[in-house]
Amino acid sequence: MRVTLKHVAELAGVSTSAVSRAFTEGASVSDATRQKVHLAAERLGYQPNALASGLTTGRTKLIGLISNNFHNPIFLEVFDRFTRGLQEKRLRPLVLNLTEDIGRQSSVQMLRQYSVDGVIVASSTLAPDFALAFRDAGLPVVHAFGRWRAEPEIDVVGIDNVACGALAARTLIARGYRRIAFLGGPREATSTQDRLLGFLLEAEKNSDIEISHSFAHAYAFEAGRQEMKRILTGGPAEAYFCGDDVLSIGAISALHDAGYRVPEDVGVVGLNDMEMARWGSIDLTTIHQPLGPIIEASIDRVSALVDGVVRPPVSQLFTCHLVERGTLRRSKPS
Amino acid sequence: MRVTLKHVAELAGVSTSAVSRAFTEGASVSDATRQKVHLAAERLGYQPNALASGLTTGRTKLIGLISNNFHNPIFLEVFDRFTRGLQEKRLRPLVLNLTEDIGRQSSVQMLRQYSVDGVIVASSTLAPDFALAFRDAGLPVVHAFGRWRAEPEIDVVGIDNVACGALAARTLIARGYRRIAFLGGPREATSTQDRLLGFLLEAEKNSDIEISHSFAHAYAFEAGRQEMKRILTGGPAEAYFCGDDVLSIGAISALHDAGYRVPEDVGVVGLNDMEMARWGSIDLTTIHQPLGPIIEASIDRVSALVDGVVRPPVSQLFTCHLVERGTLRRSKPS
DNA sequence: GAGAATTTTGCAACCGGTTGCAAATGGTGG
DNA sequence: CCACCATTTGCAACCGGTTGCAAAATTCTC
Numbered sequence: 204m205r206v207t208l209k210h211v212a213e214l215a216g217v218s219t220s221a222v223s224r225a226f227t228e229g230a231s232v233s234d235a236t237r238q239k240v241h242l243a244a245e246r247l248g249y250q251p252n253a254l255a256s257g258l259t260t261g262r263t264k265l266i267g268l269i270s271n272n273f274h275n276p277i278f279l280e281v282f283d284r285f286t287r288g289l290q291e292k293r294l295r296p297l298v299l300n301l302t303e304d305i306g307r308q309s310s311v312q313m314l315r316q317y318s319v320d321g322v323i324v325a326s327s328t329l330a331p332d333f334a335l336a337f338r339d340a341g342l343p344v345v346h347a348f349g350r351w352r353a354e355p356e357i358d359v360v361g362i363d364n365v366a367c368g369a370l371a372a373r374t375l376i377a378r379g380y381r382r383i384a385f386l387g388g389p390r391e392a393t394s395t396q397d398r399l400l401g402f403l404l405e406a407e408k409n410s411d412i413e414i415s416h417s418f419a420h421a422y423a424f425e426a427g428r429q430e431m432k433r434i435l436t437g438g439p440a441e442a443y444f445c446g447d448d449v450l451s452i453g454a455i456s457a458l459h460d461a462g463y464r465v466p467e468d469v470g471v472v473g474l475n476d477m478e479m480a481r482w483g484s485i486d487l488t489t490i491h492q493p494l495g496p497i498i499e500a501s502i503d504r505v506s507a508l509v510d511g512v513v514r515p516p517v518s519q520l521f522t523c524h525l526v527e528r529g530t531l532r533r534s535k536p537s
Numbered sequence: 538m539r540v541t542l543k544h545v546a547e548l549a550g551v552s553t554s555a556v557s558r559a560f561t562e563g564a565s566v567s568d569a570t571r572q573k574v575h576l577a578a579e580r581l582g583y584q585p586n587a588l589a590s591g592l593t594t595g596r597t598k599l600i601g602l603i604s605n606n607f608h609n610p611i612f613l614e615v616f617d618r619f620t621r622g623l624q625e626k627r628l629r630p631l632v633l634n635l636t637e638d639i640g641r642q643s644s645v646q647m648l649r650q651y652s653v654d655g656v657i658v659a660s661s662t663l664a665p666d667f668a669l670a671f672r673d674a675g676l677p678v679v680h681a682f683g684r685w686r687a688e689p690e691i692d693v694v695g696i697d698n699v700a701c702g703a704l705a706a707r708t709l710i711a712r713g714y715r716r717i718a719f720l721g722g723p724r725e726a727t728s729t730q731d732r733l734l735g736f737l738l739e740a741e742k743n744s745d746i747e748i749s750h751s752f753a754h755a756y757a758f759e760a761g762r763q764e765m766k767r768i769l770t771g772g773p774a775e776a777y778f779c780g781d782d783v784l785s786i787g788a789i790s791a792l793h794d795a796g797y798r799v800p801e802d803v804g805v806v807g808l809n810d811m812e813m814a815r816w817g818s819i820d821l822t823t824i825h826q827p828l829g830p831i832i833e834a835s836i837d838r839v840s841a842l843v844d845g846v847v848r849p850p851v852s853q854l855f856t857c858h859l860v861e862r863g864t865l866r867r868s869k870p871s
Numbered sequence: 872g873a874g875a876a877t878t879t880t881g882c883a884a885c886c887g888g889t890t891g892c893a894a895a896t897g898g899t900g901g
Numbered sequence: 902c903c904a905c906c907a908t909t910t911g912c913a914a915c916c917g918g919t920t921g922c923a924a925a926a927t928t929c930t931c
Contacts, residue, residue: 207917218881223919230920233879233927253650254588254597255917259886263588265651268632273617276610276813283607286634295651298602298630300620316587317599317629424816456817479610482758483790484818541887552911557889564890567909589887593916 206249215243226251257318266294266505267314267322267342271301271329275422275449277477277494281325284498292506294320301326307336315340321505323347327361327394328422343508347501350393351518358508359518360501362492364394367523368401370490371444371472374525376409379535380442380470385416386430386454388446392422395446398474402444415440419450427453428460435461442470442531448477448489455487455530470531474523486529493521540583549577560585591652600628600839601648601656601676605635605663609756609783611811611828615659618832626840628654635660641670649674655839657681661695661728662756677842681835684727685852692842693852694835696826698728701857702735704824705778705806708859710743713869714776714804719750720764720788722780726756729780732808736778749774753784761787769795776804776865782811782823789821789864804865808857820863827855 212219217236224230225240232240243249257263266289272278289296297319299310314322314337321343324334331352337344338357349359368385375383385402387395399416406414417434419426427450431443435457445451451473455465463469466488473480473489480487500519507514527533546553551570558564559574566574577583591597600623606612623630631653633644648656648671655677658668665686671678672691683693702719709717719736721729733750740748751768753760761784765777769791779785785807789799797803800822807814807823814821834853841848861867 205917209917219918220881220920221879223917224880227919231879236879250646250650252592252652252917254652255592255886256919257886258586258589258592258888258917259919261886265631273613273620274812276613279607279610279613279616282613282616283634286607286632287636290634290636290639295647296632297599298620298632300617300624302621302624305624312584313629316584318586318588424813428817452816452818460817478608479758482786483762483794484786539887543887553888554890554911555909557887558910561889565909570909586887589916590889591916592887592918593889595916 205252206247207252208249210247211240211243211249214247215239261318262509263318263320264294265297265317265319267299267317267319267337268296268325269299269301269310269314269322270325272326272422273300275447276479277448277475278325280478280494281498284494285323285325285502288498288502292502294502294506301329307333311336311340311342314342320509321345323501323505324349325501328389328392330391331393343505345501345505345508347497348394349518350397351520353518355516355518358504358516360497360504361518361520362497362523363520364397365401365404367474367490368398368403368444369405370401370523370525371398371474372402372405374472374531375442375444375470376406376412377535378442378470378532380440381411382413382415382440382442384414384434384440384443386427386434386443386445386450387416387418388422388426388450389420390418398444398446413440419446419453422447422450424449424453424456427451428457430454431457432460439463439469442472445471445473448473448475448480448487451487451489451530452479452485465530466532472525472531476526480526480528488528488531489526490523491526492523496521539586540581541586542583544581545574545577545583548581549573595652596843597652597654598628599631599651599653601633601651601653601671602630602659603633603635603644603648603656604659606660606756607634609781610813611782611809612659614812614828615832618828619657619659619836622832622836626836628836628840635663641667645670645674645676648676654843655679657835657839658683659835662723662726664725665727677839679835679839679842681831682728683852684731685854687852689850689852692838692850694831694838695852695854696831696857697854698731699735699738701808701824702732702737702778703739704735704857704859705732705808706736706739708806708865709776709778709804710740710746711869712776712804712866714774715745716747716749716774716776718748718768718774718777720761720768720777720779720784721750721752722756722760722784723754724752732778732780747774753780753787756781756784758783758787758790760784762791764788765791766794773797773803776806779805779807782807782809782814782821785821785823785864786813786819799864800866806859806865810860814860814862822862822865823860824857825860826857830855 224232225237325347327348334346345358419430431454476491558566559571659681661682668680679692682695753764765788810825
């Protein structure tokens with residue numbers, strides 16, 4: 204049998220209310236009783252039942268963590284940071300792995316059934332209104348890696364994908380590449396669309412640049428490889444901005460298979476700067492995304508919402524920068 | 538305000554008990570009331586509160602999922618499968634990211650506070666008695682990727698690490714490698730110890746084989762690279778069995794840095810067969826670990842325990858096999 | 872030391888469900 | 902039509918906590 208409030212109350216010789224209060228910060232209890240209670244609790248090995256307490260207070264300290272990115276290595280880092288960050292705030296992540304067969308409605312239901320205090324949607328490939336479903340259900344929600352909007356309906360934390368696209372284009376052009384291409388992730392993903400937009404806007408400023416673009420069906424190695432293989436039939440561009448790191452690695456694999464050397468024959472720049480990008484055999488030049496701050500901000504934001512701090516929702520974007528490694532030539536060939 | 542039992546009862550014109558029963562499989566209700574109730578529930582958008590119900594039934598359908606492997610890419614696959622598998626059984630994973638500063642006791646506490654029905658410890662580097670702490674706290678627990686024991690105190694699901702070590706040694710020897718080495722993960726990990734044991738037992742059967750071994754401080758790229766770099770000062774062995782795939786990749790990176798070609802100069806075989814091992818630029822010969830069955834079995838086992846099926850705990854091991862790729866020569870040089 | 876002000880305490884109702892039990896209902900056979 | 906049995910239903914207590922409120926205890930003031 205579990206040790207409950209009642210047992211502690213009995214042993215300490217006080218009412219259950221006293222025990223409850225002894226465990227509540229700032230409640231009205233004398234030091235004497237608080238001590239008695241804690242002593243008794245200690246002896247019995249008592250631990251408050253978070254669920255029972257959640258029932259009355261309306262706070263479970265459970266945060267729904269939703270994603271559909273369980274195949275991209277970057278997500279391991281995302282996930283590590285989210286779980287750690289939540290733990291530090293004494294919140295518990297209830298994870299939802301969004302597969303094909305789970306609809307918007309049923310994910311809302313799953314989390315509502317468990318009375319989560321708030322929800323973090325962590326994905327750059329979900330439609331923006333997916334996260335909206337939670338707000339509509341009355342749940343505080345933050346969309347991490349979501350799309351920027353001037354007046355968002357819910358809080359968004361992420362990066363400026365348009366700026367990243369522009370940065371990529373600027374970089375390629377500055378290094379003397381003339382025929383450049385964007386090899387994006389899934390066409391439907393807002394991150395893909397925005398990166399492409401920025402890339403095009405920036406590249407088109409230069410009239411002598413030849414631009415092309417295409418899409419892989421997912422942010423995944425094999426998708427990148429296949430798509431690069433496909434477009435290589437018409438000969439490669441001089442340099443590619445790939446939708447993300449794992450796509451880049453797949454693309455490079457296809458380039459190697461076709462006998463091209465990177466960066467000597469073809470340049471590649473990715474986006475994310477996942478741990479693996481640093482590995483010797485990969486050594487990917489890429490645009491760094493500040494994962495730590497993004498995730499910290501997401502957690503901060505969701506706890507603020509839970510605490511009832513009502514401010515209009517904002518899009519919080521972090522800036523990215525290029526990390527120089529070995530898949531892009533460093534400067535214009537002379 | 539949330540819709541509760543009471544609201545539904547009112548609308549349907551029945552008692553709350555009736556509503557509760559209408560939502561319980563096999564409860565004593567007439568079809569007529571069940572219909573009325575479901576209709577009313579539908580209209581109000583009612584969903585039972587899993588936590589409240591857990592309070593009385595003692596079942597929350599929450600499963601604690603604990604790991605300390607948030608830096609090994611294989612864990613993304615593990616994690617994907619666990620969350621999916623649990624979801625399919627209508628169980629919810631409550632994730633605990635075991636960092637340095639979280640002790641055995643406090644992890645038990647965290648999960649007990651949330652009244653999880655059971656716990657899955659997913660790690661090959663935790664001491665066997667870590668999982669025991671949960672059993673001692675009265676929680677059903679399964680140790681996935683744990684160490685085999687003839688008469689285990691708790692359920693263990695995993696692979697036969699000793700056999701894997703032997704398989705690796707046998708393979709290397711069969712291919713004519715004479716000076717072979719084990720580059721293991723952390724010395725304290727049971728998986729490391731067992732793989733080494735199997736490796737040594739098998740290799741020592743052949744008197745003409747030169748065996749050596751050493752350990753990386755973690756199952757991680759950089760750890761593998763550093764350790765290989767360190768041991769290379771004395772010249773390489775002819776082939777290495779590395780503690781796992783990510784370690785192998787690190788080791789290969791160091792070998793390349795030192796000017797050795799794989800597999801022409803040095804052979805490498807890993808263990809796990811993570812997705813990435815298949816990537817073109819990595820193409821790692823490795824021992825395949827059947828993740829799917831292991832995880833399925835872990836989930837089955839923990840739900841059986843939760844359902845009170847009491848059988849003595851067992852060690853359930855799955856066999857592994859070699860996957861031929863490009864980091865080990867295929868046969869004896871003639 | 873009395874009275875007022877303040878703090879501490881316990882009672883009891885409540886959060887949203889479940890369930891044992893007894894009463895109500897319905898069906899069956901004579 | 903009644904007795905009998907099976908099924909369905911609602912009452913009320915309970916799960917493990919929290920909290921408003923009034924009473925009790927303590928502290929302060931003069």
